[in-house]
Amino acid sequence: MKNKNNAILNLIGLRCPEPIxxxxxxxxxxxxxxxxxxxxxxxxxxxxxxxxCYFMNHTLLEFEIKIKPYRYLLKKGL
Structure with missing residues (x-):
């Protein structure tokens, strides 16, 4: 997963609903x-x-959920 020029948000240790x-x-x-x-x-x-992402019109470009930490690459939408 490329992170060049992307913001990185480390939410490890936080539980629902805080990450969202x-x-x-x-x-x-x-x-x-x-x-x-x-x-x-x-x-x-x-x-x-x-x-x-679906409800807020953002795009989930990539995700990796097989091992922790989970990784999600999001693109801001409208």
């Missing part, structure tokens, strides 16, 4: 089409982050 709230706040302050790499070890993020 922090991601939402971070994306609000980013420009359209900027990318963010999210690191998390909360199993609920495997469900919550894809749903969040």
């Amino acid at each position: 709230m922090i991601i939402r706040k971070k994306l609000r302050n980013m420009k359209l089409n900027q990318k963010i790499l999210v690191l998390s070890d909360d199993p609920s993020t495997t469900r919550d982050i894809p749903n969040f």
